[in-house]
Structures are given as C-alpha cells and as structure tokens.
Amino acid sequence: xxxxxxxxxxxxxxxxxxxxxxxxxxxxxxxxxxxxxxxxxxxxxxxxxxxxxxxxxxxxxxxxxxxxxxxxxxxxxxxxxxxxxxxxxxxxxxxxxxxxxxxxxxxxxxxxxxxxxxxxxxxxxxxxxxxxxxxxxxxxxxxxxxxxxxxxxxxxxxxxxxxxxxxxxxxxxxxxxxxxxxxxxxxxxxxxxxxxxxxxxxxxxxxxxxxxxxxxxxxxxxxxxxxxxxxxxxxxxxxxxxxxxxx
Amino acid sequence: xxxxxxxxxxxxxxxxxxxxxxxxxxxxxxxxxxxxxxxxxxxxxxxxxxxxxxxxxxxxxxxxxxxxxxxxxxxxxxxxxxxxxxxxxxxxxxxxxxxxxxxxxxxxxxxxxxxxxxxxxxxxxxxxxxxxxxxxxxxxxxxxxxxxxxxxxxxxxxxxxxxxxxxxxxxxxxxxxxxxxxxxxxxxxxxxxxxxxxxxxxxxxxxxxxxxxxxxxxxxxxxxxx
Numbered sequence: 001x002x003x004x005x006x007x008x009x010x011x012x013x014x015x016x017x018x019x020x021x022x023x024x025x026x027x028x029x030x031x032x033x034x035x036x037x038x039x040x041x042x043x044x045x046x047x048x049x050x051x052x053x054x055x056x057x058x059x060x061x062x063x064x065x066x067x068x069x070x071x072x073x074x075x076x077x078x079x080x081x082x083x084x085x086x087x088x089x090x091x092x093x094x095x096x097x098x099x100x101x102x103x104x105x106x107x108x109x110x111x112x113x114x115x116x117x118x119x120x121x122x123x124x125x126x127x128x129x130x131x132x133x134x135x136x137x138x139x140x141x142x143x144x145x146x147x148x149x150x151x152x153x154x155x156x157x158x159x160x161x162x163x164x165x166x167x168x169x170x171x172x173x174x175x176x177x178x179x180x181x182x183x184x185x186x187x188x189x190x191x192x193x194x195x196x197x198x199x200x201x202x203x204x205x206x207x208x209x210x211x212x213x214x215x216x217x218x219x220x221x222x223x224x225x226x227x228x229x230x231x232x233x234x235x236x237x238x239x240x241x242x243x244x245x246x247x
Numbered sequence: 248x249x250x251x252x253x254x255x256x257x258x259x260x261x262x263x264x265x266x267x268x269x270x271x272x273x274x275x276x277x278x279x280x281x282x283x284x285x286x287x288x289x290x291x292x293x294x295x296x297x298x299x300x301x302x303x304x305x306x307x308x309x310x311x312x313x314x315x316x317x318x319x320x321x322x323x324x325x326x327x328x329x330x331x332x333x334x335x336x337x338x339x340x341x342x343x344x345x346x347x348x349x350x351x352x353x354x355x356x357x358x359x360x361x362x363x364x365x366x367x368x369x370x371x372x373x374x375x376x377x378x379x380x381x382x383x384x385x386x387x388x389x390x391x392x393x394x395x396x397x398x399x400x401x402x403x404x405x406x407x408x409x410x411x412x413x414x415x416x417x418x419x420x421x422x423x424x425x426x427x428x429x430x431x432x433x434x435x436x437x438x439x440x441x442x443x444x445x446x447x448x449x450x451x452x453x454x455x456x457x458x459x460x461x462x463x464x465x466x467x468x469x470x471x472x473x
Contacts, residue, residue: 001414001435002469006437019408027407028435031415031468034405041423042464057435070430073454093370110414112443117260165300223454225386245455 001110008103008149009056009081009166012063026062032068049073051220052189056168059197062179063171075182077193079200082163083156084192092153094130095188097139104149167199178209179220184217184229214245248275248301248388252348255281256293262358263288267299270447272388278307278365287315297348300355301355301384306373308332309365310361318406332371335359342371354378397421397462399433400445405468417438418452418465440467 013021033048046068050058055077062072065201075222078085086093086103097117118133123129133139137154156162179201183194198212215222216229225241252270255263264285273281276292287294296313300306311330314322329344336343356374364370398418405413420429432453442449452465459465 001440001443002412004321004411022407022409022411024435027413028405028433031405031413031433032431033434034403034467035415035464037418038402038403039401039417039419039431039464041419041425041428042431043428045430046433047430050434050436053438054434054436057437061433061435075454111440113262113265114439122262159450224451225456242456245457 003110004118005102005108008152009078009168010060010169012060012168012171013161014171024057024060025065027065028057028069029064035190036068036148042109044068046072047071047073049075050077051223052076053078055193055197059172060168062175062177063168063173065176069177071180072177072186073180073182074194074197076184076189076221077181077189077197079169079193080101080163080167082159082166083196083231085189086149086153086189089192090159093135095126095134099137100144100150104144111180172197172201175201175205175208176221181210181212182215182222183212184219184221186217187215187219189219199229213244215240217241217244226244248384249301249306251281251283252295252297252299253285254295255285255288255291255397256295257288257290258292259290263291270391270442272390278309295348297345299348300373300375303375303378306375307360307363307365307370308368308373309367331367332359332369333367335361335369352378378398387450388455389450390452390456391448393460394418394450394452395448398465400448401446402443413468414440415466415468420462420464422431422462423464429463431466432458433466433468435468438469440469 010024012025014021016026029047036042036044036046036136046066048058048061048069049072055074056079058072058074059077062069081087083089086096098121101116101118105116121129122132140150140154152162181194181198181201184189185191187194194212194214198210201208201210216231218231222241222244224241228238229236229240250268252267254265257263264287266283266285268281268283272277283296296311298306298308309332313325313327313330315325317323327344329342332342333344337357340385341347342359354375354377356376358374359369360372361369363372396418399421401417401419402458403415405415407413423429452467453459453463
C-alpha cells in the first residue's frame with residue numbers, strides 16, 4: 001500500500017543535503033510531523049516500537065529524532081545484518097535460504113497482497129534439501145537468479161562498505177528519547193542485534209535513559225500470549241507473555 | 248470459532264483473491280448463512296474454498312454453494328459433488344470429495360450427524376478436542392472486539408519530503424477529545440499492516456494487551472522506502 005522501493009537495512013545518511021537524501025530517520029520524522037498536524041486530540045508525545053525489522057526501524061527512526069518522539073522500544077532489532085539475522089557472526093544463515101523471496105523481490109508498487117512467491121520445496125526435510133541441492137552457488141543459480149538480496153549477499157561475502165553502511169547502531173549517537181530494548185534468549189535471529197543495540201546506546205549516549213529486558217522467548221514471542229510457554233521440550237510456565245508485557 | 252475461506256491461486260503461483268473472514272469470525276452457535284464474495288483473478292489457476300475450525304468444540308457445516316456471476320446480477324451455481332455432505336462416508340478420515348487445505352490436525356475428527364442439520368439428511372460435524380495452544384487466537388479475538396468497541400480506524404497516505412507516499416493506519420481512541428488527549432505509538436514496518444479498509448479491525452494493534460486497553464493512538468506505518 002506504500003510507494004517507494006524496499007531496501008534492506010536502509011543506510012543512514014548522516015549529513016542530508018537535499019530532500020532527495022531520505023532514510024528511515026527522515027521518513028519517521030516526516031510521518032510524526034504529519035500525524036501531529038493532521039490527527040486531532042493527541043497529547044504531543046510520540047513513542048515507537050517494533051519487533052525484528054520494525055525493531056531496526058525503531059532504532060533508525062530515533063536518530064536525529066523528531067522532538068515529539070519521547071520513548072523508543074527496539075525489540076529483537078537487527079543492529080548490523082552482517083553479524084545477525086541473515087548472517088550469524090558473518091556467516092550466511094543457510095536456514096533462511098527459503099525466505100529470501102520475502103526480502104529480495106519487490107514490492108515495487110503498492111500492494112495489498114503478498115509480493116513474493118516462495119519456491120515449492122522439493123522436500124519438507126531441510127537436511128535432505130541441502131544435501132541434494134549441491135553447493136550454495138548451485139542453489140542460488142537455480143532459485144534466485146533475479147533475487148537482489150541474494151545478489152547482495154553473494155557479491156559482498158566480507159564485511160565491506162556495503163554492510164558497514166548498514167550498521168545502524170554506529171549512528172545511534174546524541175540520542176534524545178528514552179529506550180527500552182527488549183529481547184529473548186532463545187531468539188534464532190539472533191542475540192547479536194538486541195545486545196549490540198543496548199550496548200551501543202549505553203556506550204555512546206551517557207545520560208540517556210536506556211534499559212534492557214530479556215526473557216525465555218524466541219523471536220518476538222513475548223508479544224503474543226501463547227498460554228503454555230514452551231521451547232521445544234522446555235516448559236517455562238503459563239501466561240509468560242502477558243506477565244512479561246506487564247513488567 | 249470458525250471461519251470460511253476462499254483463495255484463488257494464479258498461474259504464476261502467486262495468491263490472488265483471498266478472504267478468511269479474519270475480521271468477522273463465526274462465533275454464533277445458530278445455523279446461519281455466511282458468504283464470501285470476490286473477484287476471480289484473470290490469471291486464476293485454481294480456486295479453493297472451505298472452512299477453518301479453531302479450538303475445542305463441535306463445528307457443523309452444511310450446504311456449501313459456489314456461484315459465479317456470469318452477467319450483471321446473474322449468478323450461476325456450479326455443481327460440485329458432496330458440498331451438502333449427503334454422502335455420509337469418510338475417505339481417509341475426511342468427507343468424500345473434500346481435501347485438507349494444508350495439513351489436518353489429528354486433534355480434529357470428522358463425522359456426520361442427522362440430528363443437527365441445516366438442509367438434507369446430514370451435516371458435517373468437526374470435533375476439536377485436547378487443543379491447548381489456542382490462547383493466542385482467543386487473545387486475538389478478545390482484543391479485536393475491544394479494538395472495534397474502543398477505537399476508530401482511519402487510513403492515510405502521508406507524503407514524505409521526497410514525494411513518496413507512505414500508507415498509514417491510525418487507530419484513535421473513541422473517547423479522545425480536546426480535554427482527553429492520548430499519546431501516539433508508531434510501529435514502522437516493511438511488512439503488511441492488513442487488514443486494509445476502514446471497517447476492518449486488527450486485534451494486535453499495539454505492543455501489548457495492557458497498552459491497547461490503556462488506549463493511545465496506535466499507528467502502524469507500512470513501507471520502508473528510500
């Protein structure tokens with residue numbers, strides 16, 4: 001439903017020279033400015049939260065923030081996609097191979113329905129799929145010739161300027177809002193993002209209100225109550241999501 | 248709770264028309280007629296219709312009808328086998344001529360009843376039991392009805408400084424006024440912020456039930472552009 005071209009982890013532009021220089025920080029600023037002017041009966045205070053990619057948008061939107069943005073909660077955020085999420089400690093996270101169409105194709109125009117098509121898995125058994133699939137290069141050639149994220153991942157195997165420019169936490173300086181960083185110890189996407197986000201805010205912004213809370217959860221699982229909270233065979237208790245949200 | 252579902256798959260393997268009554272799940276225990284109406288995509292390859300059962304309990308279905316509008320106001324009924332469940336036999340544990348949409352859960356059983364029917368001699372009875380993981384769905388429905396009762400929904404296209412328009416939904420507390428103001432919470436996302444449409448309400452409009460109930464302007468913003 002939105003216009004524009006999707007970019008994975010939009011690099012932050014520190015010195016914006018024109019209205020063409022836009023990033024998540026400027027888009028968040030512009031959205032807040034418009035909403036405060038056009039939606040009546042708010043109290044002038046704005047917060048932002050989000051889980052996973054929206055966690056990254058919460059971090060990015062809080063840089064050079066609109067003065068009305070008072071509180072920000074990056075939850076399971078991506079901090080630097082070379083070290084977390086699609087990579088784990090710099091190594092491509094092979095388990096996400098199937099999900100690449102979501103992030104490496106369109107949408108190039110507003111849409112109400114899914115813009116991506118996941119390929120039909122020849123077998124539901126991931127181990128068997130990779131064993132039969134040959135090398136990663138062979139798999140990529142077979143499924144993702146037109147996938148721009150696959151192109152980016154394979155053209156930049158090292159921590160070069162392409163990835164460095166996507167490290168949002170290095171721009172998290174001179175921050176003004178208060179921060180509540182939220183994560184789960186069983187997050188496969190993974191712990192680097194949430195811990196690095198908290199650490200970098202703390203290190204580079206003395207005096208800013210910055211707290212972190214971590215619980216026995218998978219990726220974003222605290223946000224939706226699942227009743228009987230389990231990780232595989234480990235049972236942690238009932239109604240933990242609700243309890244966690246309250247604290 | 249149950250929903251009817253209609254899905255069109257296109258030749259390019261993308262999904263076309265889709266409706267699963269997410270915004271109006273069936274919770275009544277009376278016999279009622281529910282319908283889903285939509286446009287079959289031009290590149291349609293296949294059309295699925297059926298029902299989703301959620302949680303424990305008994306679910307009764309009868310007399311599914313597929314109609315295609317051939318001319319303005321002219322609805323032609325497509326004849327399909329056993330949509331009225333009059334063949335009261337099971338094949339591979341399912342009613343004849345019906346297939347599982349994804350996987351059928353072993354926690355749901357199928358049988359036929361002649362004591363509670365809408366039409367004809369039999370209706371299909373689906374029984375869900377020993378399902379313990381549906382707290383999420385119950386929370387969603389409880390919140391969806393809270394949101395409908397306590398918030399107004401508006402949709403906007405907000406123009407960024409570079410001219411790009413960003414689609415934004417704002418849920419406003421109904422009792423917001425000049426003297427009763429609320430803060431605003433953004434959730435910016437590259438994913439969908441469905442359901443779309445002024446009258447279609449989401450249940451999880453905020454980070455937690457506590458916050459949704461305390462009320463504030465919930466503002467999901469879609470589309471992260473550069």
